[in-house]
Amino acid sequence: MPVSMPPTSPSSAAHYVGRFAPSPTGPLHFGSLVAAVGSYLDARAHGGQWLLRIEDVDTPRVVPGARDGILRTLESFGFAWDGLVRNQSDPERRSAYQAALDRLTAAGLAYPCACTRRAIAAASPHASVDGAPVYPGTCRDHPPAGPGPFAWRLRLPAAGSPDDAISVADRLQGAIAQHLAEDVGDFVLKRADGVYTYQLAVVVDDADQGVTHVVRGADLIDSTPRQVALQRALRLPTPSYLHLPVAANAAGEKLSKQTLAPALPQSRELAQELARALAFLGQQPPAELAAAPLDALWAWAHEHWSLARVPARRSIVLADD
Numbered sequence: 001m002p003v004s005m006p007p008t009s010p011s012s013a014a015h016y017v018g019r020f021a022p023s024p025t026g027p028l029h030f031g032s033l034v035a036a037v038g039s040y041l042d043a044r045a046h047g048g049q050w051l052l053r054i055e056d057v058d059t060p061r062v063v064p065g066a067r068d069g070i071l072r073t074l075e076s077f078g079f080a081w082d083g084l085v086r087n088q089s090d091p092e093r094r095s096a097y098q099a100a101l102d103r104l105t106a107a108g109l110a111y112p113c114a115c116t117r118r119a120i121a122a123a124s125p126h127a128s129v130d131g132a133p134v135y136p137g138t139c140r141d142h143p144p145a146g147p148g149p150f151a152w153r154l155r156l157p158a159a160g161s162p163d164d165a166i167s168v169a170d171r172l173q174g175a176i177a178q179h180l181a182e183d184v185g186d187f188v189l190k191r192a193d194g195v196y197t198y199q200l201a202v203v204v205d206d207a208d209q210g211v212t213h214v215v216r217g218a219d220l221i222d223s224t225p226r227q228v229a230l231q232r233a234l235r236l237p238t239p240s241y242l243h244l245p246v247a248a249n250a251a252g253e254k255l256s257k258q259t260l261a262p263a264l265p266q267s268r269e270l271a272q273e274l275a276r277a278l279a280f281l282g283q284q285p286p287a288e289l290a291a292a293p294l295d296a297l298w299a300w301a302h303e304h305w306s307l308a309r310v311p312a313r314r315s316i317v318l319a320d321d
């Protein structure tokens, strides 16, 4: 049973709507717990709502059972989300992503692309912020022939134009600045296999759910200018952003299923794990709470949450890993 603060009333939460948006590609691990704890405490500290969205838009990557496991783990930790859980795989959400893509296409801001990865790599001048080659723009002015299926890309403002430079004031990390045309290139909104991309889905969902404050791991910080560019192209509001440090292993890799992060405990030691997440975020529960039950720790965390204590770093190596 959820043991922490009850959902807030809509009137008190009107100015702050936060969310936690895990991808069901594996069990919740310590790194995702940190993002959940930070976004939850920040939302509640502002009297805000905290929504839960399962980001299963990339269906081939979804691991069967992971969604239910994540929900069970969040419940056992005592998280209490507002409203119903939203799933990106719902047909109604896919219609919303397609409608956004149709709007962009009608405005001349999205175009079909038939380039293979190999062709892009061969023609690309340099790597993007993600390490993948910057799309060289091949299909931008020369639409592909034939029936498809094609990928769809966003037509970014031209390099050097005022809208090319995006700067987002992160609440913790300072300015996140990119020149999109050079640092990213026209990025994919829908893949040739029909899957809508994370960038499109997250922008459409955050706007549709009225999210005002995004609090998530800094592994996503480089995606933020892309999301702002999409919000501008779709004439959607830009939420406030806060990127928390992510937990890394000794090799400097983000904890994830790929780096074999252990799944979180299901029943025992939950309070210790929550205390560890709070300490990771710079919060300092008093020593006498070390053996306290989960709800006592949550009560302390709600009362003492302080963004000023969170380290303004993109990643922190876990001592034990």
Ligand code: GLU
Pocket: 020, 021, 022, 023, 055, 202, 215, 216, 217, 220
């Ligand atoms: N689904 C993403 C993840 O699990 C988070 C997306 C977001 O918070 O914007 O890494």
